[in-house]
Amino acid sequence: MVTRLILRSRWILNSRLPSISTEPLPVRAPGPTPALPPVEIATLHPFFKRNSSIGPNVSQLGISCHAWNQRYFSTSQALVDSPALVEVPLAQTGEGIAECELLKWFVEEGDHVEEFQPLCEVQSDKATIEITSRFEGKVQQILCVPGDIVKVGETLLKILINEMESTSEDDDSEASSDLQLSELEPETSLNNQQNLVAVLATPFVRHLAKQYDININDIKGSGKDGRVLKEDVLNYTNSKGIGKELPFKSHECAVNVDPFQERKTEFTASTQQWSYEDKVLPLRGFQRSMVKSMTVAAKVPHFYFMEEVKCNALVELKATLQKENTDQDVKHTFLPFLIKSLSMALNKYPLMNSSFSEESNEIILKGCHNIGVAMATPYGLVVPNIKKVQSQSIMEVTKELARLQQLAICNKLSTADITGGTITLSNIGSIGGKFGSPILNLPEAAIIAIGKIQKLPRFSDDDMVYPAYVTNVTIGADHRIVDGATVARFCNEWKLLIEKPELLLLHMR
């Protein structure tokens, strides 16, 4: 146990040391070696405190604080509890390049930066190069201005890392170190990785194991480098006879597991500890984007149209498809049908898939149906979109949706995934709620909130009461582009395709 923990700490020490951005691999660049702050051995103490059973003699570790691997590690936070001011130098960007011209900054002093976030753009000879951050932290001081010629190794800016304290609960800090571990894994080039104690797994898989009340360390991983995959967890549960319906799987579409857990934890914590102090949450990541986009959207004249849609045929179709499904990796849900039928309706009403250009006072009818799906993730609200739905089959939409959901959970969506959307679906019903008044995802013309599917009594044409699966859809639209009549007709068309999915076959290409 002691040996394994020591190896883990060695790996963490090697991987957590700040590294150079844009360093060519694997050749060490010529020129001055950038100055990097050494990590004091003393900073390992908090880590060992969490694992107090070993009580190691740190001086026996014999780890060099100044050694670091050539390969870049995508660590988001150093394993230090106290804040550290890190100097970020201009790294070597190519052979024989001794200096670059600083072209522009993407951040300002006081900004919070995420790992991999572009900091600035420099020019060397023929190339402009984006320099990205290796750290998550706050920009403390910018040392160069655009136009400056910066020598390789010269400090560009200083970033304060670990400004926020880690959580007090042991469970949470264990979870956060596990999260970091799983985030780090793809970037490490360790030879001794197989000696690591903690098992490698994505946050989603860890959560799945937690839901089954399994210790993830007990599971043998079949993924790369012993990574535990979703299948490993499911196979383990089957072998142990634990396999049961997971309680919280009623969501069809939106990724929203973790926020509930977080809120539950926060609620529990607040009832146990009576804290009267205000808490300041700095805006970061998706939250920050949300503030910006909602502020702009508030200026647009919205109007709302609501309709009730019967989903009986859809429920039956989904059940049939799931029954005939032979691919374990594919799970049929309602959303891909709703997305595809939305695209079919957009063919008839292209104005709903448009945007308004204030500069030129024109409406632009978008050629592609890039349908965005709002997702609530542990990191905030994000809206990735499925590209060109008009030329995708429902199966392709299903797979693409699953891919985006996975990336969203891990906060690994690319810029391409979240830009270029032309209309948005918000499946608020998967969390709860029947109606919504969604705010437009500019520059789109429309957004659709889908409420929870409820089983309610309805009258048939021959006045008989029957159980109907009913959902309420609320369409929010930009009144500069569309009027009520257009939205109503569009909604009728979409409703028809949902209530009679066999009509999709007529028009499907």
Place this chain on the structure above:
Amino acid sequence: MIISKSRDVCLPIMNLIRTKGFSILQQLHMEERLLRASSDNWCIINNGTNQPNIVMGISGKPEELIEVELVLQDQVPVIRRFTGGGTVIVDDRTIFVTFICNKNAIPGLQPYPRPIMSWTGQLYKNAFEAYGNFQLCENDYAFGLRKFGGNAQSITKNRWIHHTSFLWDYDAKSMEYLRLPKRAPEYRLARNHSEFLCRMKDYLTSRSTFIERTISSLEDHFSVRITEFDCVIDASESSQVLTTKLLTNQELEKAYSTQHQSFQK
């Protein structure tokens, strides 16, 4: 046949756009959008642009790089593009070839200026085989020591662009708009434009030969798919702020006064 088809399956896709006489400003706008907003690989080949344009690199200062008085007099549009590099004058005798790639598109290629320059150099070397002594001289494409292609790049977090303007032919008079740059490659050896440059038409039989051979060389690394131009990102999409800009008359006049003052000094 089967082997080449199965190879295609393994190669990443390269979307190829071929145009002729397309506006260089619009081409640069499109390239900048594709670099920043697309996650696909793109190759753009524009066989000549519709009118003469001067195109400077991202940090280009007109007072240092062009004869502003002449440019203003002849109303030649001046563009500052989003990539680095030097200044060129382009027209319908210039052939533009651009590669926009994801950083992992080419196995083993590090996304840094020099490796990308070397990789593209090799691609063109294959294309120009038996058509003159092609070589990559520092950052230029040359036959012998005479430049016929200038390069520029931009490298972002996950992608890179490498674009080239090839001199199929040029008018010596056009070069008079350009000043001799302060920073010149060593192999230029203080030669003026006419001694430093050469024309591709003196080495190859036709433009289409060059274009076809380039595409053929590209197919060693990518599964090339012809893409219709109007399927690309909507040209009027305004959600992105672009760096590529056409210089205004005011900017040029300001550059002229700066140039005039320093000349008088």
